[in-house]
Amino acid sequence: MRRRAFLAAAAGATLLPGAARAAEYPDRPIRLLVPFSAGGAPDVAARIMARQVSIQLGQGVVIENRTGANGIIASEMVAKARPDGYNLLYTTGSHAINPSLYRRLPYDTEADFTPISLLLVAPAYILVVNNELPVRSVADLVARARAGQVTFGSPGVGNSIHMAAEGINQLAGVSMVHVPFRGATQALEAVVTGQVDCMFLNPLAALPVINEGRVRAIAVSSRERFDKLPELPTVAEGGVPGYEMEGGWNALYGPPALPAAIVTRLVEEFRTATRVPEVRAQLEEQGNRVVASDPEVLAAKVGSEVRKFAALTRAAGIEPQ
Template sequence: MRALSRRGLLVAPTLLFSSRSALGQEDAYPSRPIRLIVPFGPGSTTDILARLVAQKLTDQLGQPVVAENRVGAGGNIGTEVAARATADGYTLLLGAASTNAVNPSLYSNLRFDPIRDFTPVVHVASVTNVLVVHPDLPVRSVPDLIALAKRQDLSYASGGAGGTIHLSGELFKNLAGVGMVHVPYNGSAAAYPDLLSGRVPVMFDSIATCLPHIQGGRLRALAVTAPYPSPLLPGLKPIADSGLPGYVVEGWYGLFAPSGTPGPIVARLNAALVRALSEPATQQALLQQGAQQKADTPEAFRAFVLSERDKWAALIKAAGITQN
């Protein structure tokens, strides 16, 4: 008993020291640079928003936050790198709707689980797409487009299978009961020559990309995909209010940490980014990308991600969309 007591007395201070040491590490966070994984290439919307987030977190936390592009496989390569990182708050992910909600239903061979392997930190922003048509197409509203698609064959362009641009079209087809043909391109920019010539007359794309063509009269905007108007096109109604109730698509972006990241670190990251997102200069920078800040709690963001996963899983299954 005395031996056990002595060992207990020896062990107890060690455990106490370890506990205090762990708490001290969390209290001192961050004490060195942070890596922010960007699963898409330079110049993409994800990349632009990631660099804004990196700068704002640098300002808030007092340590460099460095954006690192790890591209490939529809965002899966970079996302897996972040999922496998040490859960200490020094590797983060700027994830998107595709990487953290859509891809599990598209790819059967993922080596990570976006729900199990990540802790949502904060919903950074959502971007609305806009439904545009070539001006020669004889439609000026969503009901016009639905009626025309029921009378004749139409096609719509996207920047590739599985992204929110593609799924915007698939949800439209599903709810409207039409059969437009999907024509995927290697990125949205590659679709524009055919879109602007009228060869493929319909597309859903981000407002920031479409806006110059809309303003120049080269494309006609019919409605936005989000459930609210965009400040960039204030007179344009949502598709849900333009003849297709229940239609909602938002391209969204959020900050994630590897699963198991300590709660105090997640809370500190959330608080820092929420403060930064409330700044008028940050909101203006987001607006230039057609984005609106969200800045919610980790719990609310997790619930949102789960709802998005379930929504797109049902549509992808119904449409029979697959990726290798």
């Protein structure tokens, strides 16, 4: 009798190895790859949540900054990792833009990852101009672009800040000239000094320089006004009807074929972390809206944005590399 019970238990363990591993997960530290530099907005948000999730799990969630190639290096590492939940990707909207920028990616943006959660959405980008520019509204900016040359900065070709300005070009029928920089800090300094006329910024970077009077804010990119700057009109209100652009998003992915039990555990842990009052306050202070969605929401969003940015980059005449 004891032998039959032992054999039955052994058979069950053989049939369900994934379930057994998931039940024990995690039994060692988790590596969370962030494709951007330490200290940037995605890195700061990732560290805020990772700290709390580490406490909840009793295991470290270790941030590893793997920069380069607009997020492709870190993404490839996760796409090719073992599906055991110990290598995860914390990425941004660039994940959905890259298929339009590169002819050959070393992975399929949708098929080669397991979506876990859309964690944060920044409601808006803020459109700022050089203080010496005689522009007080989006309508002024569009009129100036029609009369002559207007330049806008961004932290590189094809990122969401670049695409936010290209959206004005497309809808307003103007040709503001893109000037890419190595990063948002360099692009912002170029606006401050007058090397370029304007740019979009995320709220974390924009609010301090606006409050210091180093640049002038003229609009927000979202459909609704931004609660931290309620006096600012939207781009649509300011002179480009139909314009709307979120200020980017942060999401969590795993390798392909990540077991459902591990996905569910990670969704629950990150959702719980974002409900801790001090964690939520820190994330919202960055200008984020906390979402902490189910996997299906992330999958649908990325699919939609891959198509949207493909159309936008074609309209902007951006040739894939």
